[in-house]
Amino acid sequence: MSAQKPIEFSGACPIPISQYPQVLMAHGGGGRLMHQLIGKMFLAAFHNPLLDTQHDAAVAELTGKKIAFTTDSYVVRPMFFPGGDIGSMAVHGTVNDLAMAGARPLYLSSAFIIEEGLPMETLWKIVCSMRDAAKKCGVQIITGDTKVVDKGKGDGVFINTAGIGVIEHEQKIAPQNVRAGDAILVSGDVGRHGMAIMAVREGLEFESKIESDSAPVHEAVLKLLKAGIEIHCLRDLTRGGLTSALNEIAEAANRTLLVDEKLIPVREDVQAACEILGLDPFQVACEGRFAAFIAANDSERALKILRANPGGIGACVIGKVSEERSADVFLKSAIGARRILDMASGEQLPRIC
Amino acid sequence: MKFLDEYRDGELAQQFAREIHRITTKPWNIMEICGGQTHAIVKFGIDELLPKKITLIHGPGCPVCVTPLEMIDKALEIAARPNVIFASFGDMLRVPGSTTDLLSVKASGGDVRIVYSPLDAVKLAEQNPAKEIVFFGVGFETTAPATALAIYQAAQKKLRNFSMLISHVLVPPAMEALLSSPNCRVQGFLAAGHVCAVMGYEEYFSIAKKYRVPIVVTGFEPLDILQGVLMTVQQLESGRAEVENQYSRAVRREGNQPAQDLIQEVFRVVPRKWRGVGEIPQSGLGLGDKYAEFDAEKKFGVAHHHVEESADCQSGLVLQGQIKPHECPAFGAKCTPEHPLGATMVSSEGACAAYYRYRRMPDLIGAK
Known part of the structure; x- marks a missing residue:
């Protein structure tokens, strides 16, 4: 990679034509290309102190109250999958982004871009799923928008939700607060x-169905905060997964960051499916999981709280923050050697053999 | 996970490593043929456990990497045509051709689809009778039976809208080409276990004898590779040059006969260009006369395209084990997974990709 100069405002496209004249699927894959797109185009154009924190949700102060604000779009295919659907995911995902800023989620917006021809019944199922998920999360959907596009110009339905939450504690939760020694x-x-x-997409069948982990995580986070756990940073493990x-x-x-391969929990069926397809489970998305950077003294207590929460039984410590300052993630391999844990380039592509 | 964890046991790995240290008295260069083995070596850090005297040389066994540039260009040309559905293993999509790659062709409106099996492409042909379905048939002997089966089924079903762009390659001729080279440093081989699961290992006896080189059929998990290295070093230290089978849980001497029959039925052995290496006689598989109608090169009139490869990319030297990926001046600078010069940087079995992904730091590369 050639060294990139900091972006100055100019009329020219910051991602030079010579590299990628068109948007590729990989630019949305959660890997390095997506980060380059966000960094060089969106952050450069919109840059302001709140956006520049690059947090899952921005934290702003409004008349003395601290609020978190975030947005996310949902384009998942298939729309219904084991363990969830696009509707519940659109609620959980945005609720979770707010939770990552340590906020109590309050309100969501919901915008639908619907493709002409989508069966009403399908739409109703999705809407009901959103309603139920919102109820379960204790949030209200208070505004919305509906657009219909020509057949072939969409893919069933795309949903965007934005969310607002309130921050009721004094802790500073952001990447910049990560300390050496944190668990x-x-x-x-x-x-x-x-x-x-x-x-589901590839018609793979296993002895038992692999169910999505899609779930809200805000209650677990709020419990950590209530217990006074010193949280330095939180990040949900969505696109691009843990890496x-x-x-x-x-x-x-x-x-x-130093993590240990042996300590990272991967279910056996997930590991098996990844082996078959040649994918790295650490790069595969979750929808109800997060990483927490916790002051070392508090890690045992935090673990107890997470494990007592529904779906949190598998919570564990996977590594720590080192004294070094190199912005790298190192993994201790199963046989004890050290290597980089690198972000994928674009989307993970299944290999030949 | 069963059948996996037992081959990744840290303590057993250390035991193998200690035994290798104990018996090694001289420097030895051992080549692992397969890119899958290269990735396991770099990913798990297997080479770090070995004595400094043993050098693992990364071999040419990455089908994506050795697919010649002109074949990629042919794929790009066919995939960009209207009315074509171009089906490929996911690995091939990021491989750079002369000007672009399949992902970009897809972004420009080409109908490029990832399939997991060539048989999925046959299904596409049945489901889309008005479209031309072209499958990119690449790989070693490992994937050749599946490719052959797809052609065989398409013929049985009399599918007229199905064809294949074929760039299949064979391992033993490449080993001979490497061993015949005056620059060859290889003193022992870890043969690719999956290739042998299909073909058996009869073919290797004459190579071991002619070039006086030990060949150990080896699997892909850390303990497989360590045991393969141990068996090779045992041979080298005692002056033997034999064919042995470490991967006996998957490989029999005669291989998989029905799979070989299928390959024989559909394919014939042809000369084949290897990217970065050049043409190796009798090193590829092409369609036999009986199945010539499924040849996409003929169907789409691209058979005679020839392209010269860029001089910036030294993947040929990497594939022949003459340099390590980080010794290429372009590595990590002009050439990254986001902006690759050659296929070795983007293939999941490519040596450059393995080094970039797991060892980018100078101190990690310097570790061995």
């Missing part, structure tokens, strides 16, 4: 959502 926790087994989707989340934090915090 790195994950809230459960990784890679399940992505493999559930992949199994993207850890690399993003390492980069934003300029800290070296």
Whole structure:
């Protein structure tokens, strides 16, 4: 990679034509190309102190109250999958982004882009699923928008939700607050959502169905906060999975992270599906999992709280933040050697053999 | 996970490593043929456990990497045509051709689809009778039976809208080409277990004898590779040059006969260009006369395209084990997975990709 000069405002496209004249699927894959797109185009154009924190949700102060604000779009195929659907995911995903800023989620917006011809019944199922998920999360959907596009110009339905939450504590939760010695926790087994989707898409059949881990995580986070756990940073493990989340934090915090392959929980069926398809489970998306950077003294207590929460039984410590400041993530391999845990380039592509 | 964890046991790995240290008295260069083995070596850090005297040389066994540039260009040309559905293994999509790659052709409106099996492409042909379905048939002997089966089924079903762009390659001729080269440093081989699961290992006896080189059929998990290295070093230290089978849980001497029959039925052995290496006689598989109608090169009139490869990319030297990926001046600078010069940087079995992904740091590369 050639060294990139900081972007100055100019009329020219910051991603030179010579590299990628068109948007590729990989630019949305959660890997390095997506980060380059966001960094060089969106951050450069919109840059302001709140956006520049590059957090899952922005934290702003409005008349003395601290609020978190975020948005996310949902384009998942198939729309219904084992363990969830696009509707519940559109609620959980945005609720979780707010939770990553340590906020109590309150209100959501919901915008539908619907393709002409979508059966009403399908839409109703999705809407009901959103309603139920919102109720379960204790949030209200208070505004929305509906657009219909020509047949062939959409893919069933795309949903965007934005969310607002309120921050009721004094802790500063952001990548920049990660400290040397912090314990790195994950809230459960990784890679399940992505493999559930992949199994349906590719018609893979296993003895038992792999179910998505799609779930809200805000209650677990609020419990950690209530117990006074010193949380330095939180990040959900969505696109790009654990590796993207850890690399993003390492980069934003300029800290070296050390994790141990043997400690990272991956369910056996997920591991098997990944082996068959040649994918790395650490790069596969979750929809109900997060990484937490916790002050070392508090890690045992935090673990107890996470494990007592529904779906949190698999929570564990996977590594720690090192004294080094190299913005890299290192993994101790199963046989004890050390290597980089790198972010994928674009989407993971299944290999030949 | 059963059948996996037992081959990744850290303590057993250390035991193998200690035994290798104990018996090694001289420097030895051992080549692992297969890119899958290269990735396991770099990913798990297997080479770090070995004595400094043993050098693992990464071999040419990455089908994506050795597919010649002109074949990629042919794929790009066919995939961009209207009315074509171009089906490929996911690995091939990021491989750079002369000007672009299949992912970009897809972004420009080409109908490029990832399939997991060539048989999925046959299904596509049945489901889309008004479209031309072209499958990119690449790989070693490992994937050749599946490719052959797809052609065989398409013929049985009399599918007229199905064809294949074929760039299948064979391992033993490549080993001979490497061993005949005056620059050859290889003193022992870990043969690719999956290839042998299909073909058996009869073919290797004459090579071991002619070039006086030990060949150990080896699997892909850390303990497989360590045991393969141990068996090779045992041979080298005792002056033997034999064919042995470490991967006996998957490989029999005679291989998989029905799979070989299928390959014989559908294919014939042809000369084949290897990217970065050049043409190796009798090193490829092409369609036999009986199945010539499924040849996409003829169907789409691209058979006579020839392209010269860029001088910036030294993947040929990497594939022949003459340099390690990080010794290429372009590595990590002009050439990254986001902007690759050659296929070795993007294939999941490519040596450059393995080094970039797991060892980018100078101190990790310097570790061995």
